[in-house]
Amino acid sequence: MSVWGAILLTSAGVYLLKLAGLLVPPRALEPPRVRLAATLLPVALLAALVAVQTLSDGRSLTVDARLAGVAAGGLALLLRAPFLVVVAVAAGTAALLRAIA
Amino acid sequence: MTLPADRRRAVLRTSLGVGVATGAYGVSFGALATASGLDVLQACALSLLAFSGASQFAFVGVVSGGGPLLSGTATSVLLGARNGFYGLRIAEILRVRGARRLAAAQLTIDESTAVAVAQPEEAAARLGFWSTGLSIYVLWNLATLVGALGGTAMGDPATWGLDAAAPAAFLALVAPRLQGRRPVLVAVVAAVLALALVPVSPAGVPVMAGALLAVTGAVLVRASTTSAGA
Numbered sequence: 001m002s003v004w005g006a007i008l009l010t011s012a013g014v015y016l017l018k019l020a021g022l023l024v025p026p027r028a029l030e031p032p033r034v035r036l037a038a039t040l041l042p043v044a045l046l047a048a049l050v051a052v053q054t055l056s057d058g059r060s061l062t063v064d065a066r067l068a069g070v071a072a073g074g075l076a077l078l079l080r081a082p083f084l085v086v087v088a089v090a091a092g093t094a095a096l097l098r099a100i101a
Numbered sequence: 102m103t104l105p106a107d108r109r110r111a112v113l114r115t116s117l118g119v120g121v122a123t124g125a126y127g128v129s130f131g132a133l134a135t136a137s138g139l140d141v142l143q144a145c146a147l148s149l150l151a152f153s154g155a156s157q158f159a160f161v162g163v164v165s166g167g168g169p170l171l172s173g174t175a176t177s178v179l180l181g182a183r184n185g186f187y188g189l190r191i192a193e194i195l196r197v198r199g200a201r202r203l204a205a206a207q208l209t210i211d212e213s214t215a216v217a218v219a220q221p222e223e224a225a226a227r228l229g230f231w232s233t234g235l236s237i238y239v240l241w242n243l244a245t246l247v248g249a250l251g252g253t254a255m256g257d258p259a260t261w262g263l264d265a266a267a268p269a270a271f272l273a274l275v276a277p278r279l280q281g282r283r284p285v286l287v288a289v290v291a292a293v294l295a296l297a298l299v300p301v302s303p304a305g306v307p308v309m310a311g312a313l314l315a316v317t318g319a320v321l322v323r324a325s326t327t328s329a330g331a
Contacts (some may be wrong), residue, residue: 006160007143008146010173011147013174015206015207018153018181020185021185021187022191022192022195022209023192024189040284040316041179041182041183041312042180042278043288044312044315045308046274047288048291048308048309049159049162049176050292051293051295052299053162053264055296069266070269077272077273083273086272087269090262091266091269092262095261
């Protein structure tokens, strides 16, 4: 599959899920297990993404400047920094460590 | 029912505030997208067509990590599933049909839903949804273009720490959802499982598999505790 193919497939999938919500009867959401899975799925996916993108190179586990960067970003989050500041702090910390290492 | 002028202004102020704050981080998406190998047009297409921040970051993240394109797509679409659940609420608030429903679907994201459901009156909820959704759509796409043009000029993303920016962005997106014991537990289990799967599965699989296993586990545990308690 080409990059464009993947982009169009992603866009179609994301859009159709949005549309599905506006089309299906609200009763579909009623079973508590469906509701629970719906709330937890984004949490689980985002947490897994944080872990894998911080600590792996795609094939094996690694520790490098990214860990320090993400930790600094986490600290900024705890200090209630806005999104862009969190991202900038993480990138800046990792870049700085690499520049001096 | 029409909305009094002062309430109208209040809703529009909230919507624009959220629009500017959210739209702005389209810059980081654009920069990350082009720094990880997409071209400017591809970055802009994702913002125009997919228009769901977390899904877009996930696509770029998985693909730039060397994962197969299809697992980037799968992770991204799975993350977008929550928009479908927002849509159920938005459908009740808007009661739209035809072309308006197709447009409303594209604007159904975290922030527009949050502003809409926070309004006490239905007229304010409708105004909040459209004004938040539209202002984010416009600003997010402009910001993506700016970021993408900037990202192309930056060279190796690691020099700028951009490979740490993506996981930090995900951390910022997940943090507000970590309220209560269950979400925290699910987040930890998903992260640990995903890491454990890295050495033994193809790139792109660990994130999806770890997340699905953690959520399935949580749902099964809940089912068994509720039936035991009943």
